[in-house]
Amino acid sequence: MDSKISRRELLTKTSVVGAGLALGSLSTASAIASDSEGRNTIGASIRRADFKKEKHVPVIELPSRIVAGQPFDLTVSVGKDIPHPNTTEHFINWICVYFKAAGESRVTELAKFEFTAHGESPMGTNKGPAHSDPHVSARMRLKKSGTLIAVSYCNIHGLWESAVTVTTV
Template identity: 45%
Template sequence: MQSLGQLLQTGDFKNEKHVPVIHLPKKISEGKEFEIKVSIGDEVKHPNTLEHHIEWIKLYFFSEDGKFPVEIANFNFSSHGEGGVFTEPVGLTNVILHKSGFIYAMAYCNIHGLWESKEEVIFE
């Protein structure tokens, strides 16, 4: 039996429509609030239908000296065409960090499973 980590898929978000894209500001200051945006399908649009959609995206932070990742956001996309309503797979949150490290994003496609990406946070 595989571990969950072995089931996570990655790829180049410019060629793969399932990879979560983490958008960070160019300059991040220790102890100062900043915005994180995460989206799916920036370069190649992911389908958003009842049959094929992104169900959720989770964001985690793992500090440079951390032992475990900390969940910082959880975005659920509940409407995939019911009643003509579509929830686009985009999330936005503000955070304050006191240590450098990595932001990880994990997304779930109802057909193609779990996908992940990461971006490094380095203070200016």
């Protein structure tokens, strides 16, 4: 992939969600890209892609019908079609889910999930008894339609996002 094309796509597709990110992980983010005004922003460093071709993209799964104000279960995962390694050296550190209500500029953080076991062991890397894979569910209630946004962080490959439109009935 041409890095200039990729960067241009990044700038045009990530400007909306930059403000609401998990700032606590900023210090571990790798390359910081610039936005269209030349500023180094976290939003400009988040990549999007087709999850069927790129293993880092978080996949949001929802019920087909969401009733305003009623609970539903959201599932989000990384590696749905192409598994991510999830080893001691290379793992998904966290996923955050945000909601941007229709007609509002503010983003609400809905949930954050941290994955903390990657096969670590005193006997060596990947010899530990447990791995926490990045596949989680949480119960939500939305009072109105909008956009759900998931952002994931890989310790090697940085920040990735996806978004789905939610229409409540």
